[in-house]
Amino acid sequence: GRVTWKDARGATRFASVVTRDISDTGVFIEWSESTSIPLYRLVTFQLERDARNIDGLPSALRMGKVLSAVYRAGAFQKSTGTPEGYGLRLLVEPSVSSLASAEPVEATA
Numbered sequence: 001g002r003v004t005w006k007d008a009r010g011a012t013r014f015a016s017v018v019t020r021d022i023s024d025t026g027v028f029i030e031w032s033e034s035t036s037i038p039l040y041r042l043v044t045f046q047l048e049r050d051a052r053n054i055d056g057l058p059s060a061l062r063m064g065k066v067l068s069a070v071y072r073a074g075a076f077q078k079s080t081g082t083p084e085g086y087g088l089r090l091l092v093e094p095s096v097s098s099l100a101s102a103e104p105v106e107a108t109a
Helices: 096-100
Strands: 002-006 012-016 018-020 026-030 042-046 066-073 085-090
Touching (some): 042 085
Antiparallel strands (some): 002 012, 018 026, 026 085
């Protein structure tokens, strides 16, 4: 995959990453860069074009770029001082099927 973000100076940065633990709402990316991304930074994440057709992949990741937020950093590498990976929260609308299965809530006055 590929992650793109703006650093503290406003410069656009990007990195190629390996993904694991993909779900409808998030993904964990392995990080081998010498730089780090601050927690809660907004990033765009996308899978390589040939990986977008894998069975079971969330529909948001099939479309291309997905706005995401860095919400967790993995253990830090001793050699570089950067995290071994990041947890990204995919900022997508909840799926219609999950909304339909939710129990109705009554408002009380």
